[in-house]
Amino acid sequence: MTSSMNPAIVATDLRKSYGDKVVLNGIDLMITEGTIFALLGPNGAGKTTTVQILSTLIDADGGNARVFGHDLTREPDAVRALIGVTGQFSAVDNLLTGRENLILMADLCHLDRAAGRRRIADLLDQFDLTEAAGKPVSTYSGGMRRRLDLAMTLVGEPRVIFLDEPTTGLDPRSRRAMWHIIRALAAEGVTILLTTQYLEEADQLADRVAFLDHGRLIAEGTPRELKRLIPGGHVVLQFADQEGLDSAARTFDAATRDDAALTLQVPSDGGVGSLRALLDQLDSASISVSGLSVHTPDLDDVFLTLTGQPDTRAGRPDHERAPAR
Amino acid sequence: MSTLSLAVRDSSTMLRRNLLHMRRYPSMTFLLMGIPIIILLLFVYVFGGTLGAGLGPSGDRSQYANYVTPGILLITVVSAAQGTAISVAMDMTEGIIARFRTMSIFRPSVLTGHVLGSLVQTMLSLAAVTVVALLVGFRPTANPVEWLAAIGVLAMITFALTWLSVALGLVSDSVETASNLPMPLILLPFLGSGFVPTDSMPTAVRWFADYQPFTPVMETLRGLLLGTGIGANGIIAVVWCAVITVGCFLWAKALYNRNRTA
Numbered sequence: 349m350t351s352s353m354n355p356a357i358v359a360t361d362l363r364k365s366y367g368d369k370v371v372l373n374g375i376d377l378m379i380t381e382g383t384i385f386a387l388l389g390p391n392g393a394g395k396t397t398t399v400q401i402l403s404t405l406i407d408a409d410g411g412n413a414r415v416f417g418h419d420l421t422r423e424p425d426a427v428r429a430l431i432g433v434t435g436q437f438s439a440v441d442n443l444l445t446g447r448e449n450l451i452l453m454a455d456l457c458h459l460d461r462a463a464g465r466r467r468i469a470d471l472l473d474q475f476d477l478t479e480a481a482g483k484p485v486s487t488y489s490g491g492m493r494r495r496l497d498l499a500m501t502l503v504g505e506p507r508v509i510f511l512d513e514p515t516t517g518l519d520p521r522s523r524r525a526m527w528h529i530i531r532a533l534a535a536e537g538v539t540i541l542l543t544t545q546y547l548e549e550a551d552q553l554a555d556r557v558a559f560l561d562h563g564r565l566i567a568e569g570t571p572r573e574l575k576r577l578i579p580g581g582h583v584v585l586q587f588a589d590q591e592g593l594d595s596a597a598r599t600f601d602a603a604t605r606d607d608a609a610l611t612l613q614v615p616s617d618g619g620v621g622s623l624r625a626l627l628d629q630l631d632s633a634s635i636s637v638s639g640l641s642v643h644t645p646d647l648d649d650v651f652l653t654l655t656g657q658p659d660t661r662a663g664r665p666d667h668e669r670a671p672a673r
Numbered sequence: 674m675s676t677l678s679l680a681v682r683d684s685s686t687m688l689r690r691n692l693l694h695m696r697r698y699p700s701m702t703f704l705l706m707g708i709p710i711i712i713l714l715l716f717v718y719v720f721g722g723t724l725g726a727g728l729g730p731s732g733d734r735s736q737y738a739n740y741v742t743p744g745i746l747l748i749t750v751v752s753a754a755q756g757t758a759i760s761v762a763m764d765m766t767e768g769i770i771a772r773f774r775t776m777s778i779f780r781p782s783v784l785t786g787h788v789l790g791s792l793v794q795t796m797l798s799l800a801a802v803t804v805v806a807l808l809v810g811f812r813p814t815a816n817p818v819e820w821l822a823a824i825g826v827l828a829m830i831t832f833a834l835t836w837l838s839v840a841l842g843l844v845s846d847s848v849e850t851a852s853n854l855p856m857p858l859i860l861l862p863f864l865g866s867g868f869v870p871t872d873s874m875p876t877a878v879r880w881f882a883d884y885q886p887f888t889p890v891m892e893t894l895r896g897l898l899l900g901t902g903i904g905a906n907g908i909i910a911v912v913w914c915a916v917i918t919v920g921c922f923l924w925a926k927a928l929y930n931r932n933r934t935a
Contacts, residue, residue, distance in 0.1 A: 435771055484697075
């Protein structure tokens with residue numbers, strides 16, 4: 349993730365409005381090749397619109413963007429040859445079987461017959477769809493449909509993949525399976541731009557995260573950097589008696605104590621190293637602790653802090669917003 | 674790959690997709706075939722005696738079967754065109770269309786796939802309707818060359834009306850609209866020389882009937898299959914079909930390329 353690596357996607361000042369509703373109000377993005385970039389935001393923040401513009405589905409009203417140096421508006425076909433898109437609504441042909449869907453993609457990617465067959469067999473296997481391959485997609489479960497959708501995107505071996513809310517509506521097991529697949533793709537060097545409303549998902553997957561709110565990027569960085577934007581990481585120690593609490597309070601200067609609950613709150617980033625150091629200190633002071641819990645700021649805290657309030661603003665009309673600077 | 678070979682390859686891939694849809698869900702094909710067959714039976718066995726008498730002193734039901742068949746063939750084409758509009762409108766609601774738009778393929782291939790698929794479907798319907806027409810007394814006098822020419826004329830009008838219905842399917846905001854928009858087309862064979870000669874109509878209707886595109890097509894078919902005079906109708910039919918095809922192709926292409934996302 350050094351700056352010397354190739355930028356896969358570069359976007360400058362993307363703008364889009366529908367009528368007088370401003371959906372994107374000047375978005376800049378720089379996504380490095382081979383990384384996972386998560387675009388986070390509530391419904392209506394402009395995530396899908398960003399993906400639709402970058403995947404050549406719709407034109408931006410202003411600004412420009414390049415994918416591996418190819419301009420979106422001037423060389424859309426060069427861009428299309430490099431990208432794969434799995435949208436929010438399943439982009440599969442419901443009237444065909446899973447295998448027929450994949451054959452359709454192989455034909456449209458102009459793979460020769462043998463190469464196409466091999467690729468399809470691999471993908472069916474990789475996505476655990478071999479058994480269902482002969483059944484019409486209309487009989488598939490949500491998770492299977494999403495896997496087939498992604499498999500179809502991968503037939504042409506795209507170098508950039510757009511995943512618009514890839515796990516929305518999936519059960520926890522399917523969600524984890526999807527995460528596993530996404531990580532494996534990035535490990536192979538594929539650049540991934542994913543949108544999600546789940547902060548945990550961005551935290552789990554992304555190298556870099558950008559928060560999108562009302563058509564503007566309000567923060568960008570690694571999950572760790574973003575979490576550092578807000579204070580509040582701490583470890584709570586629970587003691588059995590007042591004596592334990594007293595001696596611990598003497599050991600940790602910066603801690604805040606709660607005598608009624610017999611707990612001590614010690615500032616910490618919650619990392620394994622600092623936890624180990626904390627436990628070592630307790631050990632060497634021979635303090636016994638009856639319970640311990642780690643509180644790290646998660647991206648939820650970051651998002652709520654940055655936007656100033658819970659995301660109930662999602663439905664708020666744009667013209668009520670403060671004027672853009 | 675050159676643009677042309679890309680166009681051919683992607684269009685044939687999309688054609689395969691549409692043929693698979695038809696093979697898997699044949700009820701639509703049978704439904705579209707049923708409408709012209711019912712109209713044929715109705716006109717031959719219910720109205721045929723009376724209408725046949727109006728054709729001339731020697732007119733009867735069997736003569737009317739001959740007269741009405743070219744009109745019925747056009748009803749077949751229109752009926753299939755309605756199916757095309759519906760299936761295009763349905764297809765546009767599918768997420769897979771967005772996927773096609775983000776792929777490096779011949780862009781109108783989604784549409785050419787529909788058009789070629791409908792052409793196959795309509796030709797099958799036409800064959801079935803012709804067989805029924807033969808069973809109820811249609812007695813064509815055409816030689817093999819005339820048969821080929823008649824098939825060519827039918828393919829030409831089918832091609833034109835299919836592009837029209839693709840555009841109508843694209844312009845519709847719902848499947849219901851797409852099913853209703855081509856409806857007026859089914860009246861055109863009636864408001865032309867399809868069911869009765871135009872000289873039996875009042876002046877205003879007759880004027881419309883003589884100059885609307887279906888009449889020259891039906892007259893050409895009648896001439897090729899039954900040996901009546903064609904005159905200038907052949908040329909006029911070709912011109913109409915070419916104009917409709919080109920106009921509707923450009924219209925459909927523009928509709929498909931616009932940003933549909935709201």
